[in-house]
Amino acid sequence: DTAVSQTPKYLVTQMGNDKSIKCEQNLGHDTMYWYKQDSKKFLKIMFSYNNKELIINETVPNRFSPKSPDKAHLNLHINSLELGDSAVYFCASSRSGTSTDTQYFGPGTRLTVL
Amino acid sequence: SQQGEEDPQALSIQEGENATMNCSYKTSINNLQWYRQNSGRGLVHLILIRSNEREKHSGRLRVTLDTSKKSSSLLITASRAADTASYFCATDSNTDKLIFGTGTRLQVFP
Numbered sequence: 001d002t003a004v005s006q007t008p009k010y011l012v013t014q015m016g017n018d019k020s021i022k023c024e025q026n027l028g029h030d031t032m033y034w035y036k037q038d039s040k041k042f043l044k045i046m047f048s049y050n051n052k053e054l055i056i057n058e059t060v061p062n063r064f065s066p067k068s069p070d071k072a073h074l075n076l077h078i079n080s081l082e083l084g085d086s087a088v089y090f091c092a093s094s095r096s097g098t099s100t101d102t103q104y105f106g107p108g109t110r111l112t113v114l
Numbered sequence: 115s116q117q118g119e120e121d122p123q124a125l126s127i128q129e130g131e132n133a134t135m136n137c138s139y140k141t142s143i144n145n146l147q148w149y150r151q152n153s154g155r156g157l158v159h160l161i162l163i164r165s166n167e168r169e170k171h172s173g174r175l176r177v178t179l180d181t182s183k184k185s186s187s188l189l190i191t192a193s194r195a196a197d198t199a200s201y202f203c204a205t206d207s208n209t210d211k212l213i214f215g216t217g218t219r220l221q222v223f224p
Contacts, residue, residue, distance in 0.1 A: 040216075092157075106156050
């Protein structure tokens with residue numbers, strides 16, 4: 001069974017479009033995250049939610065809007081896509097969101113904006 | 115930036131050799147974690163070391179932490195081709211947010 005799953009795995013779209021990435025975890029964790037990994041493999045946190053409540057909101061353009069319908073799901077909606085949004089987006093989850101928790105990562109969604 | 119930096123950026127070795135990767139960070143921490151990322155996959159947690167620990171072992175992995183130098187090292191002994199991956203350190207900077215380093219790409223040749 002996949003612990004943290006993301007869909008789609010690949011997303012190719014035109015500039016200006018709006019797209020969503022979905023994430024689900026079946027680990028029973030309270031905290032979920034979105035990370036962005038750029039072409040140089042630099043991984044940066046974007047958002048975290050604990051039990052559907054926004055906890056971490058890094059300096060991310062407001063074109064990015066996370067939504068957590070329940071604690072097992074954290075979706076990422078991106079409006080007006082730009083070339084610089086091209087990256088691999090990873091969802092992750094952890095038991096309670098503390099820094100000693102292990103974070104479990106999904107397989108990633110490779111977003112290409114043309 | 116609080117970002118950690120791994121050194122070297124890339125490392126190529128033969129199977130059976132040991133691989134050592136270093137991580138330096140800038141602010142005080144509660145703990146430091148190491149993760150592995152296989153090509154095209156998500157990160158996988160390897161080991162966590164707390165700020166009051168100096169060394170930790172897990173199988174073929176040995177992690178050290180020197181808080182006075184703000185650095186950590188990951189040693190993989192008797193490397194295998196399957197160890198080929200990128201390795202990242204992650205620090206918490208006394209928050210619940212993990213800051214990942216720039217990664218070391220390890221290539222192990224059979």
